[in-house]
Amino acid sequence: MRVLARPETVPLVSVERFPPHRLEATLSAPAVPTARDRKRWARYLVNERAEAAVYRQLASRRSGEEREILLALADAEGRHEEHWLTLLGGEPARPPRPDAGTVVLAWMAKRFGSIFVLALAQNAEGRSPYESEPFATPRMAADEKIHHEVVRGLAARGRRRLSGTFRAAVFGANDGLVSNLALILGIGATGAAPQFVLFSGVAGLLAGALSMGAGEFVSVRSQRELLEATEPNNFADTALPHLDLDANELALVYRTRGMAEVEALDTARRIIAEAHDADQSTPYQRPIELADDHEVVGGAWGAALSSFLFFASGAIIPVLPWLFGLSGLAAVVTALVLVGVALMSTGAMVGLLSGGPPLRRALRQLLIGYGAAAITYLLGLLFGVSMG
Incomplete structure (x- = not known):
């Protein structure tokens, strides 16, 4: 073997x-x-x-x-x-x-x-x-x-701490970049004088920044007021010592907040027992746990100011070539390059903070901005030809 x-x-x-x-x-x-x-x-x-x-x-x-x-x-x-x-x-x-x-x-x-x-x-x-x-x-x-x-x-x-003000800042800067670039290119394509293009850009900056700031203030303030109206409060606390420990309607309050029936009843009994045991010389107030929605929404004034400043900072970029004396094709190309860099920067920042791929977000912002500018530029060319 x-x-x-x-x-x-x-x-x-x-x-x-x-x-x-x-x-x-x-x-x-x-x-x-x-x-x-x-x-x-x-x-x-x-x-x-x-x-x-x-x-x-x-x-x-x-x-x-x-x-x-x-x-x-x-x-x-x-x-x-x-x-x-x-x-x-x-x-x-x-x-x-x-x-x-x-x-x-x-x-x-x-x-x-x-x-x-x-x-x-x-x-x-x-x-x-x-x-x-x-x-x-x-x-x-x-x-x-x-x-x-x-x-x-x-x-x-x-x-969560950044979301309210950061949202207003990013949207403001992006809107300023896209809207003012589209406005300037559309007017420039009609053959208007460089001074008129510059004036239009500055006017668009001020009008848009004021509109964005006011709109953001109203939006955030309204959202905070809506949240305040839906939060739990101490309105009925003075009645708690007089409720029956076994048969009461406080449990219904907790059921409206999403608690199961047994859990709501146990919570209500505990709160009423605390109210009965509390010093009756002072009004009883139960502890209220507030959600952090206000923190997520942000402050109205902070959002409005951020929106105004960032819209203005974005809207000034496409105006810069005309502000420094350029005109014609040179001004258009310079504005496109400057705005393109800014759009990609804001897109990458959004992607970074959201945990997404920064390059993809940057290219998305660039395509959206250039697409809007291309449409208004073509409309300006058509309008300029028809006027001529």
């Missing part, structure tokens, strides 16, 4: 150095790591270190729960760092530089520590390569997805 020789196997690395939860990556990985694999591991190592430093930098500017969450994220990135360090067998002799995005993120974290950094970190966590990386464990890929949601939650707090 012929005995078959046992095939020779080449170990990946010493299995003893791996904790059990890390073996799953090595067992499914290729038999022999290549130089390219080791280079990729080194890049993962420095990126994890840089991301952990970003979270620690952000944590140093915060306190309480947010600080603890950011430090926990940094610790998690540290565990991933250990994984790649173990695979490499120690510190690489010449570690590569972190990815450009991670470098920018670290630079911003040191200087700003704002919502923009968290938004960038959210995008970075969403682009983790570990799901398709054969040497990363499934637990590491799952960690990165959870990190994405954690950072999204932290960024959402800042977005």
Whole structure:
């Protein structure tokens, strides 16, 4: 009987150095790591270190729960760092530089520590390569997805604080850019004198900024008044000590706020019991938990001022070429370039803060603005020809 020789196997690395939860990556990985694999591991190592430093930098500017969450994220990135360090067998002799995005993120974290950094970190966590990386464990890929949601939650707090005024600012700047560019190009296409185009642009700036500011003030004030009318209040608190503990209609109040019948009845009984036990020499007032909708909507004056200033700052950009003495095709091309850069900047900012792809948002803003300007320019040409 012929005995078959046992095939020779080449170990990946010493299995003893791996904790059990890390073996799953090595067992499914290729038999022999290549130089390219080791280079990729080194890049993962420095990126994890840089991301952990970003979270620690952000944590140093915060306190309480947010600080603890950011430090926990940094610790998690540290565990991933250990994984790649173990695979490499120690510190690489010449570690590569972190990815450009991670470098920018670290630079911003040191200087700003704002919502923009968290938004960038959210995008970075969403682009983790570990799901398709054969040497990363499934637990590491799952960690990165959870990190994405954690950072999204932290960024959402800042977005809620920014949303009211920021919405007015972005809409104001975008409207100023698009509307005044369309106005100026439409009038310029008719063959009007440069001075008339300049005057039209300044008039459009003032009229639009005043209209936007007034409209935003009315809109936000009306929304806040509507929220105030729907919030719970203490109107009936003086009647609470006189309600029957077992048969009362206070439970109906809580049922209108979405509570189940049993929960509403328990809450009503507790509130009435507190009212009976309270000092009757002073009117009883139960604690009211108000929603944070007012914070999301923002202040009326802040929104109006932001809308006015940002509309004006956007509307002045297409006027600049005529303001500095340009005319004709040179003024039109310069205005298009300036407005295009501004539109892409506002679009990228919206994309960044919303957690979406900044480039896609920037191109969308650009196409919308140029589309509106092209329509009015064509109408101006037709009107100029018919007048001629």
